[in-house]
Amino acid sequence: MSLHLDPSVRHVTSVEHVVSRWARKYPDRITGYFRKEARPARWAEFPAGLSPGLRTALEARGIRQLYSHQREAFDHATAGCHVVVVTPTASGKTLCYNLPVIEAVRGSQAKALYLFPTKALAQDQVAELLALSRAGELALRAFTFDGDTPADARQAIRVKGDIVVSNPDMLHQAILPHHTKWAQFFESLRYVVVDEVHSYRGVFGSHVANVIRRLKRVCAFYGVTPTFILCSATIGNPKEHAEALLGEPVHAITESGAPSGERHVLLWNPPVVNPDLGIRASARSQSMRLARQTIRARLKTIVFAQSRLMVEVLTKYLKDVFDHDPRKPERIRAYRGGYLPTERRQTERALRSGSIDGVVSTSALELGVDIGALDVAILNGFPGSIAATWQRLGRAGRRQQPALGVMVATSSPLDQYIVRHPEFFDAAPPEQARIAPDQLLILLDHIRCAAFELPFASGDRFGENLVDDFLAVLAESGVLHQEGTRWDWIADSYPAGAVSLRSVADGNFVVVDRSDGRQAIIAEVDYSSAALTLYEGAIYMVQSRPWQVEKLDWDGRKAFVTTTRADYYTDAIDYTKLKVLDRFDGHIAGQGTCHHGEVHVVRRVSGYKKIRFYSHENIGYGPVNLPDQELHTTALWWQLDQATLDAAFASRQDALDGFLGAAYALHTVAQVRVMAEGRDLQKAVGSGDAAWFATRDANGRGQWRDGEGGAADPDSAGFNPTLYLYDNFPGGIGLSEPLFRMAPVLLREALELVQGCDCNGGCPACIGPVIGEEDAVRSSQSELAAHVLALLGA
Amino acid sequence: MNALAEKLRRLRADAGVATRENAPAIIAPVSAARIASARTDLSALSVLRELARARQARHPESPIPNPGSLRPVPLAAPAGDEIAPGVRYVEQSFPYPADPVLALPVESHEPVARERLLCFDTETTGLAGGVGTRAFMIGVAAWADGRLRVRQLYLTAMAGEAAMLRIFAGWLRTDSILVSYNGKSYDAPLLKGRFRLNRVQHRLDDLPHLDWLHPVRRRYRGVFANCRLATIEREALRIVREDDLPGSEAPAAWLAFLRGQSSRNLGRVLDHNRQDVVTLMRLGDHMAGLLPDQRV
Missing domain, CATH: 3.40.50.300 (P-loop containing nucleotide triphosphate hydrolases)
Known part of the structure; x- marks a missing residue:
């Protein structure tokens, strides 16, 4: 109907109107609502x-x-x-x-x-x-x-x-x-x-x-x-x-003097479509539904997507609705990295002048690019931090009119955690940005670059670090020359060229689509997760479209894939063994202990399972032959001793299930606290000495594995389960130390997460999915996890 | 201290694993502070050493490895006199009968006094570029009274760089015309950077600069296989070098000398550099002597 109106006349349905209509129609999808008052300027x-x-x-x-x-x-x-x-x-x-x-x-x-x-x-x-x-x-x-x-x-x-x-x-x-x-x-x-x-x-x-x-x-x-x-x-x-x-x-x-208009913020959780498995409708479909409504209401709308591909997909869906008539001026545009600068400038101008009604963007528009004022910001998925969420929501806002922001949660654990904790958006931001500038590998890289730029003298400091040992090592490898107390760059190389600020040193893998003679790069996967996702035979999904890995060139960092119609996905069977090397610090945690220190991590991918979509049946196995991933890093860990556990749990299986569920929940809350990318912080459950470790089977139940990945007997060896959270970077990247210091808070929040979840005994949002068990067993899984957390003092 | 020694033993053992082919590098999570505190224990160095090795394996920089000790025995320099600490000076002079005035494509093609030409060339530690690349040798050829005088400076210690640059700067007269081959985009900017780094005043920016690379390219592109100086020299000037050390081997030759390993090839670098600057003067006569329609 509104299509018949003169487009030069803004015919606006107010934000309040939209909000109250949604609140009436979808009260169970709105998990949080804030109204920020307009604030005058100082x-x-x-x-x-x-x-x-x-x-x-x-x-x-x-x-x-x-x-x-x-x-x-x-x-x-x-x-x-x-x-x-x-x-x-x-x-x-x-x-x-x-x-x-x-x-x-x-x-x-x-x-x-x-x-x-x-x-x-x-x-x-x-x-x-x-x-x-x-x-x-x-x-x-x-x-x-x-x-x-x-x-x-x-x-x-x-x-x-x-x-x-x-x-x-x-x-x-x-x-x-x-x-x-x-x-x-x-x-x-x-x-x-x-x-x-x-x-x-x-x-x-x-x-x-x-x-x-x-x-x-x-x-x-x-x-x-x-x-x-x-x-x-x-x-x-x-x-x-x-x-x-x-x-x-x-x-x-920290005090802004800028005025701000009234702002409504909604946290939106898509409806559950399969209550047994805790599966929800996709965030994408919900975001599209909301965006269609706001754009129809003539509210200038920005939709943030998490990937470039998703930008294209959402743009197509919106254009199918609003731009199907080529004779009419364009109303929807996409904006992302990879576009030519001229095209981006054109979109920015169109936004400022108000000539388009909707834009779909990656984080490229999250930061300070000037695009004028918009009415509605819809976030298709949690951007990974509260800070980035507010930045994106802040893209909508006018002085005179109220603005609306909606954060639509995906089914990932982090999204589900955030969407159920509206208090994070209300109170002071919980996130702490962490860096570890004295991380040895990084330090060595930059002392090398610094030595190229200006000679060092013995006794110099770089940051707080005395450089002498670093210089001696660089001299031995032939890049520096020492004369007395002076150290000069001597090699014919350009060290900064070999150091990338944005990725870990080992380099990313590119995923190359070879279907129908193509040679297109469809994704990049960081080194640490390549072994888990790009083994030969793996189904690799990009926005739920499946490709199959045909060949993995480990040294060349390439995976070659072709499109597939497989009705299954693959799940790597990987074993992570941790061994404590050194304890830096520790304290009593409930009836157990909590420590911070140094660990040796070995991860091996031994094979993969084929799992059918929807039914989640295990329909086969495949072998994987890849080098072990080894890592020395820092971690924090919790332990309960055998006597305590045998007294508190009916069986060791129960105790192990509890540990695995607790690890899942702790990992989720810890990620929020340290603003970590999921891949930077990892979790594991095993013994303290790498004698055994635990994995989850296809149904989410714990299994014992011995040091070589074979089945192990829970009752034969000593039972000393240990729950680790570790930095997934050689030498550590400074995450586990602050987490150790806030360990009591983590335990408390994890317990709240487990107890507060309204799922039926385990879902991706709390202790991880537990499926295929009888209700009686399933419902106990959350309790087991809660019990472990409580024993640790939560 | 016992715990630290134990840790280092373990890390060394790990490092053995790490160097195995295809195995991922194992990196020791020792904080810098811990290393600093263990300074007295020499084995702390080995931790860093493994770090560096792991790094290099992943980012081959092809530096010339240093198999020698950290404190080399100084070698006898292949030629010249030490005119400043860390700087040696070599001078040779050859008869070069020629017209004292030369028509060159510089300063509106007016004939210029040959004496003003300052043919120069540097030998550098490599081609990587950036502040880490330096000139370890500078050669200059200039004509006076029917003779061509070649003066060369080279470093026998890093610490001599500022002195070498000061001496070279002193050779630049207010009426000098710089002559080079690709020096406009390579040698001169590099030297300016070194002057800046060593805080030495110079007048490189104020002097006219005749770079033969582009005129030669215009004249000989498609005529010879390429326009490298060695090619032009052989094909157009009929100069034959004996036992010439390729320019690309000069950095290693100097480094071997600096590290007290060998001084033999440094002598050959001096010869090579000397021939380069002589060729620059010959090239001027060759280009000026071409028929007008072949002029550049």
């Missing part, structure tokens, strides 16, 4: 000394005073104090750094380096700076410097750029190793702006912290100590995280 005057040119530029853009946080950032930064600004999306945070930077550039020919995690953000930032510059005739010279910058433009940028906007990878691989070409730039470098610092966590963040150490070392060579201005989304530990990245005290600005 203003501050322009700084007294603000130059007339900049004042003119701001006024030309309608800015006559500052928000309080912008003024606070200006005052601290100009006083030479490092700051981190923690404010929500669209709160005008760019002025927090642009004001001090522009004043310094114009007042004293200073230079500034801006780092953004993506190229698109960098391009936006330059566009914004140039617009401001034009408005006040400030003659700012701001340039992006990234992989797309043509070689002939680079020299001009190095010499002429006042503000160079780049990313950590370029700093690492192109700027620092060529710093003499940037000498003029470094000699005048006054400010370094690092935006989106919450995204620099885990392995990536640990690398970035070391790149910043190298940057500061090069700055010291040129006699400058720039002030850092950092920006972060709302996380639990912004100040601590900023200080870990920088290695110096940082002033945190």
Whole structure:
């Protein structure tokens, strides 16, 4: 009906109307609802000394005073104090750094380096700076410097750029190793702006912290100590995280002075379609249904998808509804990485001008790209952290009208956990960004790169670390030459080229589709999960479309697949053995113990099961012949002794099932706490000495395995089950230590998760799926897990 | 300390496993602080050593391995006098009867005084690029009174770099014309970086620079197999080198000398570099002597 209306007239059904209609129709799908009141602005005057040119530029853009946080950032930064600004999306945070930077550039020919995690953000930032510059005739010279910058433009940028906007990878691989070409730039470098610092966590963040150490070392060579201005989304530990990245005290600005319109947020859990198996309708179908309704209601809508492929799928579904008539202007667009810049700019313009009604995007639009104001944000799946969720929800919001955000949960454990805990969205964010800049492997990589950039002297420090031993080792491998106390790079190689900031060192596997003579890469799989998902014979699914792995080239990091119509999926039979090597710390946990320390992990994939869709019958086995994955890393673990368990449980099988369920729940809550990617943190249950370990059978019940993966007898050996959570990175990446310190909280939350789940004795959202058992057995599984958690002091 | 020794024993055992073919590298989870605290125990080094080895296995950088000890016995330098700590100077002069004025495609094609030509070439530690690549040898050929004088500097220690650069900078006169082969995009930028790194003033940016690579390419592309200096030299100038050390082997030759392993090939690098700068002067006469319609 609305199609017959004049499209130039916005015929809007209000957000409140949509929300109340959904609340009436689908009360059981809405697990959380928040209404955030509109908030007025808190203003501050322009700084007294603000130059007339900049004042003119701001006024030309309608800015006559500052928000309080912008003024606070200006005052601290100009006083030479490092700051981190923690404010929500669209709160005008760019002025927090642009004001001090522009004043310094114009007042004293200073230079500034801006780092953004993506190229698109960098391009936006330059566009914004140039617009401001034009408005006040400030003659700012701001340039992006990234992989797309043509070689002939680079020299001009190095010499002429006042503000160079780049990313950590370029700093690492192109700027620092060529710093003499940037000498003029470094000699005048006054400010370094690092935006989106919450995204620099885990392995990536640990690398970035070391790149910043190298940057500061090069700055010291040129006699400058720039002030850092950092920006972060709302996380639990912004100040601590900023200080870990920088290695110096940082002033945190956490109060936003920006106004915000009223906002409604819904947590949406798709309805259960198979109560026995705890299977829910897909998030995709729910997101589409919601988006269709809001777009029909003439509410400008953005849908966030988790993958590029999903963007395409959702876009197609929406276009089938709204863009089926080619004579009418386009209403729906897709936006993601991999598109040409011109196409992305076109979509951004269309969004700003309001000429399209819906956009489907990956995280590419989560960050600060300027797309104007939208009415509705629909998240197809939990983005992995509360911080990213708020960033995406923040994409909808206007001053005058209320905005709506909906987070639609998938069936993954993390999504299911989050959607049932609305309090995470209400209270302070639970997530802590963690980095481990002194992780030995990463440190060695960056000391190598740093030695290339400037010679080291014995006794120098890199971060807090004395470099001597590292230098000696690098000299022995032939890349450094020692003369007295001086160590010079000597090799004919470019070490930064071999170090990728964004992935673990071993390199990803690409999945190559060879169907019908094609050679198309359809996915990338990280090294640590390749053995589990890409063995020959495996069914590899991308958005539920199945491919079969025909050939795995382990050394070449390639898996060749063809499309298949198989009615089954495959599940690797893998054995993870852990052995405790060293205890760093420990305490009593209920009737057991909890420790933090070092472990040796061996993972072997010995074969796979073929499991039929829907019926989940096991219809066959296949062998897998792959090298063992070995890893020394850090872990935390819980143990209960034999006497306690024999007294508390009717059988050792029950106790083991309890441990496996507890591990599943603890792993889920721990991931939320440390903002971990699922692959960075792993779980396992076994003995403390690798004598035996436990796996789940196809029905979710525990099985004993001996050290070689064969069946083991639960009653013969000592029964000392141990529940591990470990860092899935050689040497550890700093996750297990903070988890150890919050172990009591984890136990409590895991217990709440198990007891609060309304499933029938085990589902993907609590202790993992338990199927095919009689109801009496099944319902006891949750209780067993709860019992183990309680014995550990939860 | 006992616990640490035990740990290190275990890690060393692990490392043996790690170097087995196709086995994934095992990385010891020892924090840097722990290593620092174990500094007195030499075996702490072995942990890092294994780390480095595992790293290198995955990212072959093909550095030239250092089989020698950390403190080499200094070798006798193959030639020249030490004119600064870590810097040696070699000078040779050859009769070169020629017109003192030369028509060159530089400064609006006016004839220039031959004395102003400063033919230069560097030998570097490699082609990887970036701040980690340095020049260990600089050769310069200049003409005066019917003779061609070749001056060469090379490093016998890393610490000599700043002195070498200062001496070279002193050879650049205000009226010099730089002459090189691909030096505009390779040798000159590299030297500017080294000047910057060693905080040495220089006038490279102020001097006219005649790079023969592009004129030669325009003239001889498709005529000879390629336009490398050695090819042009052989085909157009009829110069034959004996026992020439290929330029690509120069870094290893110098490194072997620096590490006290061998000085033999460094002498050959000096010869090679000397011939390069002489050829640059010959090339000027060759190009200037071409018929007008063949001019570049």
